[in-house]
Amino acid sequence: MFRSQQKTRLALALCISAAVAACAAPPPAAAPASQPAAPAPTKPFVISAIPDQDPEKLNRLYGKLAEYLKAELGVEVVYKPVTDYTAVVNAFKTGDVDMAWFGGLTGVQARLQVDGAQAIIQRDIDEKFRSVFIANVATGIQPFEDISGLMGLKGRTFTFGSESSTSGRLMPQFFMRQAGLSLSDLKGEPGFSGSHDKTIKLVEAGSYDAGALNAQVWEARVKSGEVDTSKVIVIWRTPPYYDYHWIVRPDVEQNFGAGFIGRVKQAFLALDQANPTHKEILDLFGAQKFIETKNENYVDIEAIGREIGKIK
Amino acid sequence: MTDPIFELHKVTVRYGSFTALSEVSLQVKAGERVALIGPSGAGKSTLLSLLNGSLAPSEGQVRLLGEDPTRLSVRALRRIQRQIGTVYQQFHLVPNLSVIHNVNAGHLGRWSLARAMLSLIVPLERQSAARALADVGIADKLYARTDTLSGGQQQRVAIARVLVQDPVVILADEPISSVDPERSREIMTLLRELCDRFNKTLVVSLHAIEYAYSHCERMIGLRAGHVMFDLPAGQVTPGMVEALYRIRKAEA
Amino acid sequence: MSASSATRHRPALPLSLRSFFNGARLVVLVTLLAIAWATTQVGLLRGNLINGGGWALVQQFFAAALRPELSADFLRLTLESTLVTFAYAICGLALSLVIGLAGGLLSSEVWWLSHRRTSGSKLGAPWLAVRGGLAVPRAIHEVIWGLFLVKILGLDPLVAILALGIPFGAITAKVFSEILDETPRDALRGLLNGGVPAGQALLYGLLPRAFPNLLSYSFYRLECAIRSATVLGVIGAGGLGYQVLLSLQSLRYGEMWTLIAALIALSGATDWLSARVRQVLGAPTRLEVNLAPGCDAQAAALARATPSSRTLLGLLVVGAALVPLSLLYIRPDFGRLFSPRTQMLFGQMVREMFPPDLSAENMASLLQLSLQTLAMSIFAIAVAGAFGIVLAQPAARRAMGARWPYWLARGSLLFLRAIPAPVWALLFLFVMFPGPLPGALAIAVHNLGILGRLIAEAVENVDQRPMRVLRHGGTPPAHAFLYSTLPMTIPQSLAYIFYRWEVCARETVIVGFVGAGGLGRLLTEQLSSFDYPGLLSTLIALFVLTFVVDVLSAAARRPIR
Incomplete structure (x- = not known):
């Protein structure tokens, strides 16, 4: 009896010392956890993106892009997936991510957090980006041309995408406000589906009468046949605005050499529909080509963000 | 060791308005075997707590092994306490x-x-x-x-x-109250033998008067916080013991 | 017991209004009023609750249970996620036990008293300081810790470990200090009186005696850690919670069911292990809230127990080995704790937070949302408690009767508690409009799973003799139950329910993150708007709310005891 008693205590001591050791353990070689085990000669160039679509689609898209950039830039490129919009802004701010694909609003938020961060590149479609309002056919809501048609959503259930989405929340809410429709005119509280794909699915299933999302995602899903257009239709397209863009941290030139930002820009601008590998990436992005952009393009978005209270 | 092991001078202990010991003075010398007797609530345990340094007197002076415990640092007090071993009724x-x-x-x-x-x-x-x-x-x-x-x-x-x-001295607080009569005799005999063999002083509080007579050489009778008698065991008469307990009953 | 406590509190005077509203009765009255208020607050009586359009999704969801995703790739992903969640739980728990042991000793009365010269003196400022210091991390939910730490430490498994370890450590410290203070002190006193220094005296006189209780509580914390690690996954730390959320976001229900099965297996295995260990240790209940020390069931179980078995030794060695293994698996970067970047970000955040937003407008909305959060927690615990008491009866192990109701009830409770509250909230949001009600229901359902099992244990441990006497006298089983088991278990059940209410109040915040109302909803908006002054004022409101709930819960439990 004594023996096991004694061992019990020994085990307790082991437990405690193991736990103490765990806390005092020297830091392992500094390497981000999600990085594959293969040792990289230098710190990798980490990219991320706001999770606005199906995570699976995002993994495919950014996996391909990371490969392409690795070949073009000659450094290890790692894609770090994150769960929500705010998390990307955080990771960008803390420096866990060197360059990220932001929406209009998150891009402004990120630049406000990191002095000297630059908007560098966006798709051709992003300088004239639009949102679409969609509705379930069974509701009988008809498509309309003028913004005032949004008043027809009065008394209907409605869902946005993510809280911090530009095309799925900020701009739709802005246009609803312009039309004179207040959120309290809707039936129940508005939903926040979390992503554009989920907005389509919820409206298609009838969970919500109507919703708003990114026009490009909508068109891509219609094209690939993932949307049942006998159940859900577009009722209105918004006027254009600046949206998605790549933002890069100011300190990347220290880490990867002078002129690195320029090389990143060149890599994007070199993407060409004629090249099959390039075409695959461009198609996944839903773009014909990438173009340059600059911080000043987002002055309007910032103003709307402040108006709606998403930027303090 | 010529100094007394314990020395109490006009010691009073109060718990709130209740006086547990009042103006008790006594000495215990090295090698003595002392029995504390008296009814429940007479102050035996309080006295033993004073003797092992876990209680400070409200008034009067206590000296343990020649030192005043109230003036000692915690560390120094511990050093004194190490010389005083205590055996409890509930074993602890x-x-x-x-x-x-x-x-x-x-x-x-x-x-x-x-x-x-x-x-x-x-x-x-x-x-x-x-x-x-x-x-x-x-x-x-x-x-x-x-x-x-x-x-x-x-x-x-x-x-x-x-x-x-x-330790130099062993205190025993009703060491046999939780065991049967046969075991009681054995324990008391053991305590006496060990004290003889290792030359320890013994202060023991007891309810069973017969062991006080048979195993100790000095008896201190306590009642309601007062020392009623402090005599060699041979001089304590059955009448004195009876008075110790009876008077208490009359009061209650 | 409830009847006797009522009589005990009634003074000998004739019935006056004052005596009528004394003790237990006052608690009952206030509780009923609070439930009624909460029901109106969460909007149960308002229209526009059910979003009828969502039933199709719910059907799809349940239909998918029959065809879970079983491809080799997905099963591997499920296994990896399960291991990640488990590893987070183990590392977080290890940290919390270290904090708990140190904090528990320092905030126990017995520690400070044993450093005194003599017994009976009052406790001083250091004791109060430690107690007070531990109250703050405890009031803040793991998830909020996680969201803050990620802003300072960046994306690293370290965030999950600390987010679990810090609040759990503070909770464990509180319970450990209570266990230490309730452990008999005679042996300790004896050693101290013999001049033994306090550290050594505690080591020999107190800790060995408290050890079975400390260990048993630690294993209970393991169950909690698994659940919290899952919830941390939902906010992005990875593991099972993360995968469940991803599958739900992409509406891939087949995958969700595979993951849910893994969650149930993990949760069930931990619960079973923890129950087994407690049995060996002779601590029959998971949580000793309000158990009078030395109560019969406890004493009897302690007497039966043989804590020195080889099985236990094996478990402990495995447990100790799990910590380094888990660390190897998730590879946290401890260097981040002290990196200049961390200091810079921390400093920046603190600067941005102050001063908190105390504008009248903000305070008014905070008050309103605090009341809503309070109402959500009351509604949730009322639902969870009522159904918990009902479900606990078949879920209690009995010698007689059919086995299937037992397994059915146990299984349902496990299912309910294995799915994290935010995921329940997302499921409720299929068919309900965003707002406090779906959030409150999510909390209710998850806590029903936990409470039901706690109450079932209370039922198992109740003295069977009064029941048997009635049955032998020819009383039908249902009547006998009403007149023996039920009244005997009610005080313990109510104590659990009030205790669990404190937890509910904290958890109400996390369903807010998925859009289900209350202060959590505001916190999400503030986090995504980087509104730090607003965040700080919301946190203060949360702290005050938690404190108020703790005080009310303690006050309500006192007359029940």
Whole structure:
């Protein structure tokens, strides 16, 4: 009896010392956890993106892009997936991510957090980006041309995408406000589906009468046949605005050499529909080509963000 | 040792408005065997608490081994307390430790914290613990779990712990109240023998007057916080004992 | 017992209004009023609750249970996610036990008293300081810790470990200090009187005696850690919670069911292990809230127990080995704790937070949302408690009767508690409009799973003799139950319910993150708007709310005891 008693205590001591050791353990070689085990000669160039679509689609898209950039830039490129919009802004701010694909609003938020961060590149479609309002056919809501048609959503259930989405929340809410429709005119509280794909699915299933999302995602899903257009239709397209863009941290030139930002820009601008590998990436992005952009393009978005209270 | 072991001068102890001891003066010399007798609530336990330094008097002076405990630092007080071993009615052992750890607890005043921890994993000083247990007559129980022992055996473990502590004086607070009559005789005889053999002073509080007569040489009668008599055992008459208990009843 | 407590509190005077509203009765009255208020607050009586359009999705969801995703790739992903969640739980738990042991000792009365010269003196400022210091991390939910730490430490498994370890450590410290203070002190006193220094005296006189209780509580914390690690996954730490959320976001229900099965297996295995260990240790209940020390069931179980078994030793060695293994698996970067970047970000955040937003407008909205959060927690615990008491009866192990109701009830409770509250909230949001009600229901359902099992244990441990006497006298089983088991278990059940209410109040915040109302909803908006002054004021409101709930819960439990 004594023996096991004694061992019990020994085990307790082991437990405690193991736990103490765990806390005092020297830091392992500094390497981000999600990085594959293969040792990289230098710190990798980490990219991320706001999770606005199906995570699976995002993994495919950014996996391909990371490969392409690795070949073009000659450094290890790692894609770090994150769960929500705010998390990307955080990771960008803390420096866990060197360059990220932001929406209009998150891009402004990120630049406000990191002095000297630059908007560098966006798709051709992003300088004239639009949102679409969609509705379930069974509701009988008809498509309309003028913004005032949004008043027809009065008394209907409605869902946005993510809280911090530009095309799925900020701009739709802005246009609803312009039309004179207040959120309290809707039936129940508005939903926040979390992503554009989920907005389509919820409206298609009838969970919500109507919703708003990114026009490009909508068109891509219609094209690939993932949307049942006998159940859900577009009722209105918004006027254009600046949206998605790549933002890069100011300190990347220290880490990867002078002129690195320029090389990143060149890599994007070199993407060409004629090249099959390039075409695959461009198609996944839903773009014909990438173009340059600059911080000043987002002055309007910032103003709307402040108006709606998403930027303090 | 010419100085008295314990010296109390006009000591009063109050708990709130209740006076547990009032103006008690006494001395205990080295090698004495003293019995404290008296009814419940007479102040026996309070007196023993004064003697082991765990209680400070409200008034009067206490000297333990020549030192005034109220003037000592915590560390110095501990050094004095290590010279005073106490055996309790309820044994005050840790039931789910094995006997050897409870006996080794007598070493703790001399052990560092690290050594104490180590010993819980690999018991140290097995020989001295085994010897102490042999002295109290339960040598075979070294590795038994303490709560599997009978009451009498547990009291022997408590005595073994005091032997290991090796104090100058042993205080025993009703050491036989929780064991049966047969065990009581054995425990009292054991205490007397050990004190003789290792030259310890003994102060024991008792309800069973016959052991006070048979095992001690001096008796102090307490009643309601006052010392009623303090005499060699041979001079205490049955009438005095009866008075000690009877008067109390009349008052109640 | 409830009857006797009522009589005990009634003074000998004739019935006056004052005596009528004394003790237990006052608690009952206030509780009923609070439930009624909460029901109106969460909007149960308002229209526009059910979004009828969502039933199709719910049907799809349940239909998918029959065809879970079983491809080799997905099963591998499920296994990896399960291991990640488990590893987070183990590392977080290890950290919380270290904090808990140190904090528990320092905030226990017995620690400070044993450093005194003599017994009976009062406790001083250091004791109060430690107690107070531990109250703050405890009031803040793991998830909020996670969201804050990620802003300072960046994306690293370290965030999950700390987010679990810090609040759990503070909770464990509180319970450990209570266990230490309730452990008999005679042996300790004896050693101290013999001149033994306090450290050694505690090591020999107190800790071994408290050890079975400390260990048993630690294993209970393991169950909690698994659940919290899952929830942390939902906010992005990875593991099972993360995968469940991803599958739900992409509406891939087949995958969700595979993951749910893994969650149930993990949760069930931990619960079973923890129950087994407690049995060996002789601590029959998971949580000793309000158990009078030395109560019969406890004493009897302790007497039966044989804590020195080889099985236990094996478990402990495995447990100790799991910590380094888990660390190897998730590879946290401890260097981040002290990196200049961390200091810079921390400093920046603190600067941006102050001063908190105390504008009248903000305070008004905080008050309103705090009341809503309070109402959500009351509604949730009322639902969870009522159904918990009902479900606990078949879920209690009995010698007689059919086995299937037992397994059915146990299984349902496990299912309910294995799915994290935010995921429940997302499921409710299929068919309900965003707002406090779906959030409150999510909390209710998840806590029903936990409470039901706690109450079932109370039922198992109740003295069977009064029941048997009635049955032998020819009383039908249902009547006998009403007149023996039920009244005997009600005080313990109510104590659990009030205790669990404190937890509910904290958890109400996390369903807010998925859009289900209350202060959590505001917190999400503030986090995504980087509104730090607003965040700080919301956190203060949360702290005050938690404190108020703790005080009310403690006050309500007192007369029940």
